[in-house]
Amino acid sequence: MRTDASEADLTRVLEVIESQGFEPHVSRGVERTVVGVKGARERLNPDTYSGLRGVMQVVRVTAPHKLASREWKPQDSCIPVRDVQIGRGSLTFMAGPCAVEEREQLLEAARGVKAGGGQMLRGGAFKPRTSPYDFQGLGEEALKMLAEARDETGLPIVTEARSQAHVEVIERYADMIQIGARNMQNYDLLKEVGGCKTPVLLKRGISATIAELLMSAEYVLSSGNDNVVLCERGIRTFENATRFTLDVSAIPVLKEQTHLPVIIDPSHPAGRASYVPALARAGIAAGADGIIVEVHPDPSKAMCDAAQALSMETFAALVSQLKEIGAVLAKTETT
Numbered sequence: 439m440r441t442d443a444s445e446a447d448l449t450r451v452l453e454v455i456e457s458q459g460f461e462p463h464v465s466r467g468v469e470r471t472v473v474g475v476k477g478a479r480e481r482l483n484p485d486t487y488s489g490l491r492g493v494m495q496v497v498r499v500t501a502p503h504k505l506a507s508r509e510w511k512p513q514d515s516c517i518p519v520r521d522v523q524i525g526r527g528s529l530t531f532m533a534g535p536c537a538v539e540e541r542e543q544l545l546e547a548a549r550g551v552k553a554g555g556g557q558m559l560r561g562g563a564f565k566p567r568t569s570p571y572d573f574q575g576l577g578e579e580a581l582k583m584l585a586e587a588r589d590e591t592g593l594p595i596v597t598e599a600r601s602q603a604h605v606e607v608i609e610r611y612a613d614m615i616q617i618g619a620r621n622m623q624n625y626d627l628l629k630e631v632g633g634c635k636t637p638v639l640l641k642r643g644i645s646a647t648i649a650e651l652l653m654s655a656e657y658v659l660s661s662g663n664d665n666v667v668l669c670e671r672g673i674r675t676f677e678n679a680t681r682f683t684l685d686v687s688a689i690p691v692l693k694e695q696t697h698l699p700v701i702i703d704p705s706h707p708a709g710r711a712s713y714v715p716a717l718a719r720a721g722i723a724a725g726a727d728g729i730i731v732e733v734h735p736d737p738s739k740a741m742c743d744a745a746q747a748l749s750m751e752t753f754a755a756l757v758s759q760l761k762e763i764g765a766v767l768a769k770t771e772t773t
């Protein structure tokens with residue numbers, strides 16, 4: 439719509455779309471309002487809309503990931519998580535233990551994250567583990583501890599929903615719902631979080647292409663949740679010196695194809711704490727909007743992913759380096 443289009447102009451456009459049996463999707467941006475029309479190519483005639491008052495331009499979105507595409511929304515999206523704004527020229531640092539283990543350990547980690555310059559706290563309550571014999575997480579107890587840590591430090595919390603059954607309880611406590619790599623193509627779960635108001639952090643699957651990641655984001659967006667942040671966390675390649683291979687090239691590709699913010703997880707591809715800072719620096723230098731990293735007050739005692747957890751001191755040093763890299767790229771720290 440033109441910037442000077444009135445509400446009446448918009449209503450008229452929506453009426454025309456609906457009268458043709460299509461469902462309009464209105465997206466109100468800072469500068470202009472975009473109206474999406476989904477439907478079979480043959481049945482849609484752009485001329486129907488271009489003559490209506492207030493319409494600036496009619497564009498056919500050719501990308502299969504419609505709502506996630508740059509064609510749909512040329513401007514970078516900014517995803518609000520409480521008072522943290524992810525994307526659009528800012529850097530966001532999320533950190534915390536792989537799993538929430540006990541109250542004191544979590545509070546200590548949260549204080550360390552805050553002191554080290556982090557803006558969000560991560561922590562697993564429902565852990566998807568490769569082995570059924572490994573620690574599976576504390577469930578709702580962990581969510582309560584995360585909420586307590588947020589109340590003390592002010593850091594919004596992000597935690598993973600492993601199945602649809604967890605979404606309702608996670609929504610009650612958390613500020614952002616993570617969809618883990620193993621669930622990237624769990625379409626029922628994607629639709630479930632798509633029906634939530636809580637922002638979603640969508641991690642790339644270990645064998646998923648960038649196009650598949652974008653289609654998964656499309657599931658969430660098309661189900662009604664506009665607040666999606668993508669996360670590159672390493673893919674499986676022939677290389678086994680690291681746990682996975684961080685696909686740095688995914689960052690510029692995603693930046694070209696989507697308006698959604700992109701962050702990286704340097705911990706899971708590294709598998710080892712000593713590799714984590716280098717991967718984090720590479721990700722930010724490549725244009726990522728932030729990181730989500732595993733930290734622990736005493737890494738040797740972590741019950742989950744101990745080898746890759748950073749100490750609080752290393753995390754703080756890393757954050758200051760990342761801010762310097764961000765400054766070179768004219769990125770500001772998230773507010």
Ligand SMILES: [Mn+2]
Pocket residue numbers: 536537732742743
């Ligand atoms: Mn982990």
